[in-house]
Amino acid sequence: MHNKIAFLTAAVTLWLAASCTQRDKCVENPLIESANTMTLDISKVELNDTTTVLYTDAYFHPGYWIRISSESYLLADGKRYALTGTEGIDADSLFWMPKSGEASFQLTFEPLPRGTRSFDFIEGDCEDCFKLFGVDLTGKKAFNRLSDIPADVIRASETAPDAVPEPQFKIGETMVHMHLSGYRKELAKEANIYLNTLMNGQQPYTAAIDSATGRAEFKFWQYGPAQALVSVGMVNGQIWLAPGEEIDLYVDMRRSGQYILKRRAEKKQLPAFETIPFCYFSGTYAGLSAPSLYSDKYYGMNLYTGEFADYKMTAAEYTKHVIGRYQALSDSIAQSKLPPAGKELALINLKQEAVEAMAQGDFFREHNYRSVHNQWDRSKPLGLKIDLLTAENRAELCKLFSIADPKLLMGQHAMEYASAVANPRIAWPKEAGLEGTFASALKLALPLVEKASNAALTEADLQTLDGVQNPFWREALLKMQENTLALLKAVEGKAVIEQTPDVPVEKLFDAIIAPHKGKVVLVDFWNTWCAPCRMAIKANEPLKDGELKSDNLVWIYIANQTSPLVKYKEMIPDIKGKHYRLTDKQWAYLCDKFKIDGIPSYVLVDKQGKYGLRNDFRDHGKMKDTLKGMIE
Template sequence: MKKKMALLALAATAWLGTTANTPVTRSVENPFIESTNTMTLDISKVELSDTATVLYTDAYFRPHYWIKISSESYLQADGKKYALKGTQGIEADSLFWMPETGEASFRLSFEPLPRDTRSFDFIESDCNECFKLFGIDLTGKTEATVPSDIPAEVIRANEAVPSSLPAPLFKMGETAVHVHLSGYRKGLAKEVNLYVNTLLNGQQSFTAPVNPNTGEAEFKFWQYGSAQAFVLAGIGVNRFWLAPGEEIDLYIDMHQSGQMLLDRRTQKKQLPPFKSAPGCYATGTYAGLTSSALYPDKPYSMNLFSKESADYKMTAAEYTQHVVQLYQSLSDSIAQSDLPSVGKELALLKLKQEAVEAMAQGDALRTYNYRMVHNQWDRNKPLDIKIDSLTAENRAALCKLFPIADEQLLMGENIMSYARSISNPLIDWPEEAKLKGTFAEDLQRVLPLVQKAANISLTETDRKILESVHNPFYRDAILKMLENAQIALKEVEGKAIIEKTPEVTPDKLFEALIAPYKGKVILVDFWNTWCGPCRMSIRANEPLKEQELKSDNLVWIYLANETSPLVTYKQAIPNIKGKHFRLNNEQWKYLCEQFKIDGIPSYVLVDKSGHYQLRNDFRDHEVMKNTLKKMIE
């Protein structure tokens, strides 16, 4: 079972079974594994005899963090179970601390499998989060086979790479995605996470349970314009594109997880985290853009948030020259790559979007570089230097490289950051770059209204702004968002309880929030609905509130602000047990400054005496859980 802990220790080892002198009747090196729910555990060799089956096991995990193997682990073959007899190099049910290398090896000994066994499963007990490796082959299989439930015509459609990139679609509609986990085995994935990168809404995230009997999951949502999407289901990231209003089938080949294990083991090769996993097949308008062959192993990226991308000591002119030269170098590399033509087009569009962001956010990126170099993350403290601000003249150098308002850019992979950059209210792009009458001018007008529509707070002035856009798609999209928000709000009416924020000045707000719970342990969670790590932490805590952390002496207070769309917020909080407050901008800003909060999630812990302090070490969930357990015991 995977566990995280931040301290280093040595694990005791024991050999609980006696296998050293057992004659081996069969040995299988590098067995192919059909599918797995983890990249932490792998099996490099299987030894079979009449008295035991021994797995030579390799572990890969973060240095100084720990894993654990349950004594209830077993092998499964032909419907029968074979129990764990002993271990060597690791002690069952005890913490095993990963060394500095992040790699370790140990052996697990089980009751003997029958001699005619062709494949078996390793099940590290039946808990949901435990390691599971399915279809460990003993016949000499060397590569994955595509599951038979993926239609041949779908595979052919995805392998037929288009000769050119389709134009973006300026329409909206309710999109349906039917996810099929092909080759699914119970235990591979409980849920599917879908992330949709949109032009207007930023990244929209959805979660759907997997039907354990069929290995399927369903999504339905409103979509505004073309969008790139990612699915996480078990191992690997699967990338595809969505046309608004379509109903598509998405097939995820679960056998590719086993192929990834074998590649790492035999070739010391891991799938890059930014590349699409092979074995993803989609139907629909953009089926041909699903192929992993379109996406490079190494991205042609400016790496804007690395130390090398922007030096705070650069003048505006030097930074501009740096961006121009980097763009030219990377675009030349794309042209010379072996990507298919549409793959080159996608890579170049992504680079162009990044270049626009580099110039639109150049001052902020160099400020970020300063903070990174000096480890100075207190944003309330001014910098010791003055960043030389970019001007319209600097940005003009970018406009000479390519048209920055080419509508085809709305099919690029960096669509969200590009939309924010081209609509930056501090830059008069329409005037500077002669973009009046283009979608760039429309985006500057409508993007600030997206949150207002989600919060059902559009004014008459806002509606007049919508009437001034050149492309009616943007007006219609905002009004449809408003309509959908109104419908959704009615559906959650009475289900979501938002506590009344105390009517005190901001400097007295925190004390007023915790005053009713004097004498109890209080965890104050700063979060928002758009924060993925916030949601993950909250989801991990929910079952604990009825288990290890169930106590009348522990109070959970959740603070969000108005950047959480009202409807999304009201839909979320009925599933989060605790006291919920939605602060205005002034209140939120004051508390963040009071506690020097550097981002969310952030946590303030109040003990029984009323003493409180920021505890961002609680971002490590194990630290949070164990600390709270001790305080309420």
């Protein structure tokens, strides 16, 4: 009897076990390895023997549309599982995002095999279709460390230095061997480095990614230390580069998936996933990427929010405000748990902001007024009289720390700091008694960069540096001009720059658009160093042979001489349209004429020749729809 009962018990147990395999499996908030979009997230996956259901969250601009293709599929172990149904969205139809910019819907697919550990969501095989890779079904809560990154590079990037390294005042050709860990060809075809330089602004560099190896190679001249923004698909972050070094840079492409997980955790108040580093790299400044140097707390002034300063402040009140903010934040840094180098780096960032705050104090108070009154139309009178800052006000800041410390080039706001010190309207070195220091050299050298970048530097220009002891500045300018001449020779004949009409400045714009009477003309004010300009131009190029292809639409691009001549001539062959490069005087007049508040800015000319500023065209969709309606 006991044996029979035991047999029946075992049989029931097996039957129950078999029954359990037929039950639904639910994976909440699955880890996502990487993605080519931040628009979609998968908050839950339900699996059974008949279907796989994705509970999908969408995040996009309110009033804009997204679309899910009926060709969507899941990819697991090399096999495709087709979309079979939707709920809350119709496949192949425009789905308009609500005012919240958030929506949810369900996508149903053929069943994945039991035991599937992960899958890819592929919205379609088109280049810009949504793709989420490595959607985990095992309940994994953290990313594994990648095995393709050398241990010595990891060690160099994770070991914080005892102090922030000194800036290297050298000239050299820098080489970056970029390795994309966890790379999939659908994530990106090219990699970008935006080099924020000491002397010549932000310089963009682009390299094709070898889809077989996931590598991209960069080589460029560097004059002094530089911070670089690295951007590959959805992944981006910052590194420091010393001039003339050859480094290996390992970018973790899973960072794109982590962006999605971080937003999910913040939106739904879920535990945060373990943070993975953006990258690891070798070289002199590798230690500046050590996570221990940085805090989740922000120790900055937030200068550009429109809330930093009250427009009603007098110059003396504003000065007191800046100094008070600096002292409070520096005290917070001193009391933080950051290591010594982390505290030093945070303080450098703060000092850079303080210098900019005093150099641009009149602007920041005006900015506050515009923000408070929502008055961004610069063609209208401001209705405000600013109590202008004086040398005495700026001298108060100089009592707190030396603005001539070369280490101030090693912070996050190095370009803004350098521009503030070299501001032609402010005599910083004289005001602060810093003649003959690093700050004095910076102020003398930076105005000559534009000439060197345009092959217009003269011996008379260089003589202004005779009192500067450090030979770096003279050598850098000469090398910059030498490289400019060599590159100009290489691009000779490849770029067409229109002859600027020889008319008084007040008639210049009309002369530029006169040959296109009866057509729609879009005039784009831009410069090579303007990242938003480049992004907007890149987005527009496909339209010229697509939706906006028309003989009745003319594209005119206006830049000025702050665009280095070589970079300008390298870029414009790939930008279809008419190109004008104006003098400072011509540019200033047109900016004043149209009340241009920054670039990119757009002036639209209709078929009747009437024109006006259209900065609502910074909304790419608005630009496209408006132009399409006008040419149709």
